[in-house]
Amino acid sequence: MKMLLKIFEKVSPAFGEGGKFNTFKPLYEAMENFFFAPSSRALLAPYARDPLDVKRFMSMVIVCLMPLLLASIYFFGLRIIAMLIVSYAVGGIVEVIFAVVRKEDINEGFLVTGMVFPLVLPPTTPLWMVGIGVAFGVFVGKEVFGGTGRNIFNPAIVGRCFLALAYPANMAGGYISPGSGHLGSILKYIAPSSVDAVSQATPLSLAKQGNLTDISDMFLGSIGGSIGETSAIAIVLGGVLLLLTRVSNWRTVFGVLASSALTAALLHRIDPDKFAPALWHLCAGGLLFGAFFMATDPVSSPVTNAGKWIYGVLIGVMTMLIRNFTGYVEGVTFAILLGNITAPILDEIVFKIRIRRLAGEE
Amino acid sequence: MLGGRPAKVVKRQGEPDELYLPLSSERFLFSDICVADGQIVNDGDVLAKDPDNYAVPLLAPRGGKVNLNKAEGYIVLTDIKPPAGKVYVPEKHFPHVVQEMGSAGMKRYKLLSLGAWQFFYDAYSGQLPDPLGTPQAVIVSTLSLEPFMARGDVQLQDRLLQFTRGLEHLQSLLEYQPIYLVMPDVKSPFASQVREHIRGYAWAKIIQVPAKYPYDNFEILARGLGLKKSAGPVWSIRVEGILAIDRALTVSKPCLVRIVSIGGPAVRTPLHLKVMAGYPLQSIIDKYVTEPDARILTGGLLRGKVISPKQQLGLDTECRGLTIIPEHKEREFLGFVRPGWGRESYSGCFLSSLRKEFSERLTTAMRGEGRPCISCNFCEEVCPANIMPHLLHKYLYKDLIEEVEEARVDLCIECGLCSFVCPSKIELRGDFINAKELIEKEKEEIRQEEAKRQLQENNA
Numbered sequence: 125m126k127m128l129l130k131i132f133e134k135v136s137p138a139f140g141e142g143g144k145f146n147t148f149k150p151l152y153e154a155m156e157n158f159f160f161a162p163s164s165r166a167l168l169a170p171y172a173r174d175p176l177d178v179k180r181f182m183s184m185v186i187v188c189l190m191p192l193l194l195a196s197i198y199f200f201g202l203r204i205i206a207m208l209i210v211s212y213a214v215g216g217i218v219e220v221i222f223a224v225v226r227k228e229d230i231n232e233g234f235l236v237t238g239m240v241f242p243l244v245l246p247p248t249t250p251l252w253m254v255g256i257g258v259a260f261g262v263f264v265g266k267e268v269f270g271g272t273g274r275n276i277f278n279p280a281i282v283g284r285c286f287l288a289l290a291y292p293a294n295m296a297g298g299y300i301s302p303g304s305g306h307l308g309s310i311l312k313y314i315a316p317s318s319v320d321a322v323s324q325a326t327p328l329s330l331a332k333q334g335n336l337t338d339i340s341d342m343f344l345g346s347i348g349g350s351i352g353e354t355s356a357i358a359i360v361l362g363g364v365l366l367l368l369t370r371v372s373n374w375r376t377v378f379g380v381l382a383s384s385a386l387t388a389a390l391l392h393r394i395d396p397d398k399f400a401p402a403l404w405h406l407c408a409g410g411l412l413f414g415a416f417f418m419a420t421d422p423v424s425s426p427v428t429n430a431g432k433w434i435y436g437v438l439i440g441v442m443t444m445l446i447r448n449f450t451g452y453v454e455g456v457t458f459a460i461l462l463g464n465i466t467a468p469i470l471d472e473i474v475f476k477i478r479i480r481r482l483a484g485e486e
Numbered sequence: 487m488l489g490g491r492p493a494k495v496v497k498r499q500g501e502p503d504e505l506y507l508p509l510s511s512e513r514f515l516f517s518d519i520c521v522a523d524g525q526i527v528n529d530g531d532v533l534a535k536d537p538d539n540y541a542v543p544l545l546a547p548r549g550g551k552v553n554l555n556k557a558e559g560y561i562v563l564t565d566i567k568p569p570a571g572k573v574y575v576p577e578k579h580f581p582h583v584v585q586e587m588g589s590a591g592m593k594r595y596k597l598l599s600l601g602a603w604q605f606f607y608d609a610y611s612g613q614l615p616d617p618l619g620t621p622q623a624v625i626v627s628t629l630s631l632e633p634f635m636a637r638g639d640v641q642l643q644d645r646l647l648q649f650t651r652g653l654e655h656l657q658s659l660l661e662y663q664p665i666y667l668v669m670p671d672v673k674s675p676f677a678s679q680v681r682e683h684i685r686g687y688a689w690a691k692i693i694q695v696p697a698k699y700p701y702d703n704f705e706i707l708a709r710g711l712g713l714k715k716s717a718g719p720v721w722s723i724r725v726e727g728i729l730a731i732d733r734a735l736t737v738s739k740p741c742l743v744r745i746v747s748i749g750g751p752a753v754r755t756p757l758h759l760k761v762m763a764g765y766p767l768q769s770i771i772d773k774y775v776t777e778p779d780a781r782i783l784t785g786g787l788l789r790g791k792v793i794s795p796k797q798q799l800g801l802d803t804e805c806r807g808l809t810i811i812p813e814h815k816e817r818e819f820l821g822f823v824r825p826g827w828g829r830e831s832y833s834g835c836f837l838s839s840l841r842k843e844f845s846e847r848l849t850t851a852m853r854g855e856g857r858p859c860i861s862c863n864f865c866e867e868v869c870p871a872n873i874m875p876h877l878l879h880k881y882l883y884k885d886l887i888e889e890v891e892e893a894r895v896d897l898c899i900e901c902g903l904c905s906f907v908c909p910s911k912i913e914l915r916g917d918f919i920n921a922k923e924l925i926e927k928e929k930e931e932i933r934q935e936e937a938k939r940q941l942q943e944n945n946a
Contacts, residue, residue, distance in 0.1 A: 162853075370835070
């Protein structure tokens with residue numbers, strides 16, 4: 125490893141002030157600091173710092189998505205990996221271009237976006253579409269606002285929304301039946317046109333026709349749906365782990381799940397034939413994935429705890445209303461987008477109240 | 487628990503050959519020098535005074551020959567004599583002081599001249615309170631929660647009698663104002679011992695606070711007790727101060743030696759030292775610090791400042807502890823993907839959160855790159871003052887100084903926890919201190935202009 129560090133130290137001047145490759149300094153620094161922890165020292169008190177940095181913070185999301193990724197490869201085959209690579213490559217390029225142009229550091233936020241984005245897509249989405257979607261998401265959802273930390277929307281959601289509006293046919297019809305048996309589809313590469321790509325409707329669209337999918341299937345994930353949303357157990361496993369790391373906040377997750385469950389239960393009570401029960405709704409579609417991994421994005425959700433509660437409840441209720449009362453089959457995407465819009469307002473209100481309360485302090 | 491925390495051992499540091507007494511310390515500037523070059527002084531003699539702080543004296547910890555020119559900013563004592571141990575009587579003003587101020591006033595005067603008064607702090611401003619003022623309450627803290635600092639329980643070892651006697655003396659300075667005795671655990675054997683001693687003292691109230699940094703902060707304690715800033719000063723004092731009061735008022739001896747902790751990851755055997763002000767810093771460092779490349783802090787890891795034995799020759803009169811922390815050198819390969827079994831973090835992002843309490847060897851490493859705020863809210867969660875560091879940061883970033891003031895940056899107690907936990911490595915504490923200074927300066931300017939205008943109006 126010392127050799128690698130020496131190489132880095134040797135080429136470092138070329139990227140420095142006045143160096144040949146000064147333009148690509150952000151890229152160089154990202155590489156160097158990826159391999160070796162930064163050499164900076166705390167010059168102001170406190171003189172020691174918490175070991176957590178943004179890299180680790182974002183990496184934890186990836187670690188917690190692992191159960192889900194493995195489950196999705198089992199159900200939908202190796203093509204998932206190809207989609208992941210495309211997503212990372214294109215998203216990374218957009219991020220690097222912006223960092224170079226802006227002369228700022230490359231932010232680790234795209235590590236999460238690149239991973240989450242393919243997971244919210246149907247398994248047979250064409251690779252070029254994955255590329256366009258992630259580029260749009262990162263560009264419009266994040267870079268336009270000034271990069272990670274300043275974005276209003278969750279970039280992955282923006283990308284997905286864009287694809288859903290631009291290519292509705294592909295997005296709605298891209299769902300295939302999941303693999304089964306010991307190996308599932310692990311060894312298969314299921315291209316959109318291949319024989320293995322037996323299309324299957326998602327539980328939510330089946331429900332619109334009056335067929336309720338079995339909860340146990342939805343729990344394990346042997347249903348049609350977006351890559352990462354099918355296996356409830358894998359989502360909960362990773363999601364709870366993410367809560368324990370404190371990267372995601374339990375208030376948001378609990379707010380979304382409790383309010384959607386309550387709304388669903390209420391509707392089910394009113395008309396059991398028309399509306400599915402609460403547990404079914406929890407396991408169906410992208411609700412769990414959205415609650416644990418999308419709504420909890422710290423940047424696009426409110427900062428304040430009170431704000432998080434309201435934000436979570438808003439997303440949960442909106443999801444259920446869209447699912448049950450509109451022409452759309454799934455409502456999580458739009459609900460989270462709506463939540464993202466309201467987040468700054470919610471924060472502002474909480475700030476105002478808290479500042480007023482602080483004014484009384486001496 | 488952090489590694490390098492000073493053990494319960496108190497060691498007496500040997501007699502020095504020379505003493506370098508700094509003329510400035512955290513709160514004081516001893517600009518009024520009372521001795522001449524070459525003069526022979528005895529221990530307990532006044533070397534200098536701080537005219538801006540009620541003439542707090544700088545006492546000679548040992549007898550010796552004064553040298554004013556050896557080092558700038560220091561009074562150097564050479565030819566150190568062993569302590570004579572004579573009982574000190576404030577020679578001048580004796581009768582009329584009693585007449586003017588009564589016996590309580592006399593006691594206060596004695597505390598001031600015997601060096602015990604400098605252990606008092608005003609809870610809100612952190613400054614030295616007026617020795618003749620009337621406080622609304624007194625807070626006595628037995629806690630010292632900043633890691634590596636001198637611990638209250640250590641100082642109280644075998645000195646419980648002196649402690650309670652000191653409390654009684656303290657009470658005799660007051661009329662009816664309550665004394666709050668702050669303890670980490672009111673059920674501990676130590677606390678029940680104290681309670682046994684002060685049984686029947688209606689003026690002393692024992693308060694329990696969590697033994698978690700920074701709940702020993704006087705401002706936080708005062709606010710927690712509901713003591714309003716406008717209702718007058720809140721005197722606050724630590725264990726060493728109570729012992730100093732006892733020494734000054736029971737045996738009329740000056741406080742020349744103090745207990746200073748020497749701790750931190752780069753110290754061979756962290757412990758407490760019984761040492762006098764002016765003790766050459768270099769000789770302490772040589773004896774206890776193992777790392778050649780270490781940073782020396784006074785005032786603690788989280789809110790202290792860096793000193794170097796080249797610039798600071800001797801311990802100042804207010805030093806409570808030296809913290810020695812190794813400089814960061816090794817760059818870890820793929821550090822951020824390691825399991826982190828040995829890393830102590832506020833978050834749960836490392837495997838170490840599955841472990842029981844343990845200690846990590848800290849260094850000065852920043853442990854990450856500066857990034858824009860990601861709104862994780864950790865800073866607000868740890869803030870003991872209940873302000874919103876992330877919001878203040880946002881306002882400061884946009885230069886909205888009025889909003890910063892409105893969001894009450896003045897309530898910040900500079901504990902440093904927000905900077906510590908921030909994953910984006912934003913220098914929140916430093917920024918807030920700057921903002922506070924800026925606001926203070928602006929206010930001062932407005933005040934001066936106001937005064938000027940008033941003067942003009944009066945003239946006209």
